[in-house]
Amino acid sequence: MVAASLLFACMGVCVKLGSEQFSAAELVFYRGAIALLVIFGYVRIAGLTLSTKHWRIHVTRGMAGFVTLVMYFYAISLIPLATAVTLNYTSPLFLAMLLAFWQRERIRPLLFVALAAGFVGIVLLLRPSWHSDQLAGALYGLGSGMVSSIAHLNVRKMGELGEPEWRTVFYFSLIAAIGGLPWILASTWTEQPMHAIDARGWLLLLGVGGFGAFAQLCMTRAYKHGKTIVTASFAYSTVVFSSLFGMLLWNERLPFIALLGVGLILASGILATAFSRAAPVEQD
Numbered sequence: 001m002v003a004a005s006l007l008f009a010c011m012g013v014c015v016k017l018g019s020e021q022f023s024a025a026e027l028v029f030y031r032g033a034i035a036l037l038v039i040f041g042y043v044r045i046a047g048l049t050l051s052t053k054h055w056r057i058h059v060t061r062g063m064a065g066f067v068t069l070v071m072y073f074y075a076i077s078l079i080p081l082a083t084a085v086t087l088n089y090t091s092p093l094f095l096a097m098l099l100a101f102w103q104r105e106r107i108r109p110l111l112f113v114a115l116a117a118g119f120v121g122i123v124l125l126l127r128p129s130w131h132s133d134q135l136a137g138a139l140y141g142l143g144s145g146m147v148s149s150i151a152h153l154n155v156r157k158m159g160e161l162g163e164p165e166w167r168t169v170f171y172f173s174l175i176a177a178i179g180g181l182p183w184i185l186a187s188t189w190t191e192q193p194m195h196a197i198d199a200r201g202w203l204l205l206l207g208v209g210g211f212g213a214f215a216q217l218c219m220t221r222a223y224k225h226g227k228t229i230v231t232a233s234f235a236y237s238t239v240v241f242s243s244l245f246g247m248l249l250w251n252e253r254l255p256f257i258a259l260l261g262v263g264l265i266l267a268s269g270i271l272a273t274a275f276s277r278a279a280p281v282e283q284d
Helices: 002-018 024-046 055-078 081-088 091-101 109-130 135-160 165-187 199-223 228-235 237-250 256-275
Strands: none
Touching: 002 055, 002 081, 002 199, 002 256, 024 055, 024 165, 024 199, 055 081, 055 135, 055 165, 081 109, 081 135, 081 237, 091 109, 091 135, 091 256, 109 135, 109 256, 135 165, 165 199, 165 237
């Protein structure tokens, strides 16, 4: 799982660097298209099948994942990398709430504590952004965590139906590419035409799609062979890697109160996974 977390952090670095050259539409499209090719190659080599009876759930999960990607990539381009990743990783908190209030699952007392701590952490993390030009990015990041919970709810349903994870990743990548393409075409008639891709651009786009695809495959393997709560705990190491990359590449420093918020969010996410039937934290 640590390998998956490192790869997700590397994807975030490529997105942040790529946002200087490409629009969010282009980054989302290439994230989906390149990952689609990677997963398709994996499916062909492994002799697996892409046939499914549950295409409606795949479409719902894919659309939620697409919206999550759009908001997450916008957040990465506007706020510190570690902050964007942490806000995206609030999805277990929102998923636990969905399970409780939508599907009427019983909330254990310790889950109440975890949810309360998590939302206190969100307030602390966002406090430095309330009156700054980073507020929009912070709201995009938080929105990505909220919408991601819907995607994860559908992932859980597909797991109950016996749908393999790699098939879920394939159709999500397909929908992300399909969703990004008309966005790119529409942008050619606006003030932001599609950008030419130089060697540096190709490396960044390959990083966005390749790191994302391999990270999802590593994550899938980790959840399949490891203990859920242990694996979910290690998943939050993405925040650590992102913080290190942010400090090394952009000299990003979070104030103490924001670091306290990050700690509360990570701890509450782990507790929410342990004390509810919420799916463990995942990234798109």
